[in-house]
Amino acid sequence: MRFEVGRNRFAYHSYGFDDIALVPGLKTIDPADTDITWKLGNFKFSIPVLAAAMDSCVDLNVIKEMHRLGGLAVMNMQGVQTKYDNPEEALARIRKAPIADSTRVIQEIAAKPVKEELVVKRVKEIKDAGCVACGSFTPQFAETLGMKAVKAGLDILVIQSTVTSVHHESSRNKSLSLAEICSKAGVPVVIGNCVTYEVALELMRAGASAILVGIGPGATCTTRGVLAVGAGQVTSTADCALARDDYLKESGRYVHVITDGGIAKGGTVVKAFASGADAIMLGTPIARAKESPGRGFHWGMATGHPTLPRGTRISVEELGSLEELLLGPAVNRTDGSLNLMGALREAMGVLGCCTLKELQKANMVVCPNFLTEGKSFQMSQHVGMW
Numbered sequence: 001m002r003f004e005v006g007r008n009r010f011a012y013h014s015y016g017f018d019d020i021a022l023v024p025g026l027k028t029i030d031p032a033d034t035d036i037t038w039k040l041g042n043f044k045f046s047i048p049v050l051a052a053a054m055d056s057c058v059d060l061n062v063i064k065e066m067h068r069l070g071g072l073a074v075m076n077m078q079g080v081q082t083k084y085d086n087p088e089e090a091l092a093r094i095r096k097a098p099i100a101d102s103t104r105v106i107q108e109i110a111a112k113p114v115k116e117e118l119v120v121k122r123v124k125e126i127k128d129a130g131c132v133a134c135g136s137f138t139p140q141f142a143e144t145l146g147m148k149a150v151k152a153g154l155d156i157l158v159i160q161s162t163v164t165s166v167h168h169e170s171s172r173n174k175s176l177s178l179a180e181i182c183s184k185a186g187v188p189v190v191i192g193n194c195v196t197y198e199v200a201l202e203l204m205r206a207g208a209s210a211i212l213v214g215i216g217p218g219a220t221c222t223t224r225g226v227l228a229v230g231a232g233q234v235t236s237t238a239d240c241a242l243a244r245d246d247y248l249k250e251s252g253r254y255v256h257v258i259t260d261g262g263i264a265k266g267g268t269v270v271k272a273f274a275s276g277a278d279a280i281m282l283g284t285p286i287a288r289a290k291e292s293p294g295r296g297f298h299w300g301m302a303t304g305h306p307t308l309p310r311g312t313r314i315s316v317e318e319l320g321s322l323e324e325l326l327l328g329p330a331v332n333r334t335d336g337s338l339n340l341m342g343a344l345r346e347a348m349g350v351l352g353c354c355t356l357k358e359l360q361k362a363n364m365v366v367c368p369n370f371l372t373e374g375k376s377f378q379m380s381q382h383v384g385m386w
Helices: 061-068 085-098 098-112 116-128 139-152 178-185 197-205 223-227 234-251 264-276 322-327 340-351 376-381
Strands: 004-005 009-012 019-022 039-040 043-045 049-051 133-135 156-160 187-194 210-213 256-260 279-282 363-366
Touching: 019 264, 061 116, 061 322, 085 098, 116 133, 116 279, 133 139, 139 156, 139 178, 156 178, 178 187, 187 197, 187 256, 197 210, 197 234, 210 234, 210 279, 234 256, 234 264, 264 279, 264 340, 322 340
Parallel strands: 049 279, 133 156, 156 187, 187 210, 210 256, 256 279
Antiparallel strands: 004 009, 019 363, 039 043
8 A cells, every 4th residue: 555755756665573462263283383494595404584784693513503404604714714813802992992983893894805715614614513504795796706605615606795686787887697606606695785676586596596585674774864775674674575486486486585684582483484484584682692703792794884883792692502592591581582483383382383384374464553462561670671
């Protein structure tokens, strides 16, 4: 539905996670009987979770632990891990920087060029650890560094930027052919980010195995304030999920929708899948794990932009181990920030959904006061969800 915002100027309503709620149906099931497995290419994962390709979230230790827990971690192959022989020195500088200097420090660290030999080395380290090697590159470097990583053994190639489209025009650089990259990579290619049906459909037609959905909802991201670009995650995911379903009818090929950003607690995890996601990419929850390289701090890739950073370093509370955050148990926390997969299974149980595909069809209502209705005592005492 379109709304008139001025004379002959229209906008449509875009819903975020806080705007909607899920309504149980006619049956409930035992959460233990739910199936939350996810498959990308020839790789099957027991939990549908990707750790975001952010320097504060993913290093080799997190990759190993995510692998053990059944998920997938994506390494930022243009970050500190491939610019510094000893990434910990750069990470320590960022963590120790005063608030006022944090963006400048991140920009200085990001300005160092990527070492191609480190890209190859990191891929081999991941493979030697027995894990699925998944790395993220910006479109500018996907054809060079990305393909070099694939030759070194990269299992899944992620091409990611704030906004990605098939049709990119530039007077400075040669335009990347996403279709050509997908056809010659020989591995699943995940492309993002996008928020609309039309762009999602074009990325699928270009050969993407999965697409990332979300512009600006991440906890560290300032893109929405700086560029005024983005859309609510519920609407974005639903629109891209429709593109997935239409493309499946068109081609017979299923392309996964991965909701990326704005997911911090169990409730938002559930809503992401109910909106149509096949998997989710997590940043802040991963950064809050004691194993994360950020160690209490979190920042995004766009923070290092040399002239227009679109992110900031934030302090996040270390809540526990990565296992506790994803699989529980939730001890002394009642706000949904621990045991995210447990919350997913419980919600599927009360909604009567055995599989994630069934959850994608859960009844949904618009409910702007959903989180605050009847919660005045919790809010005033800063307990429970606050």
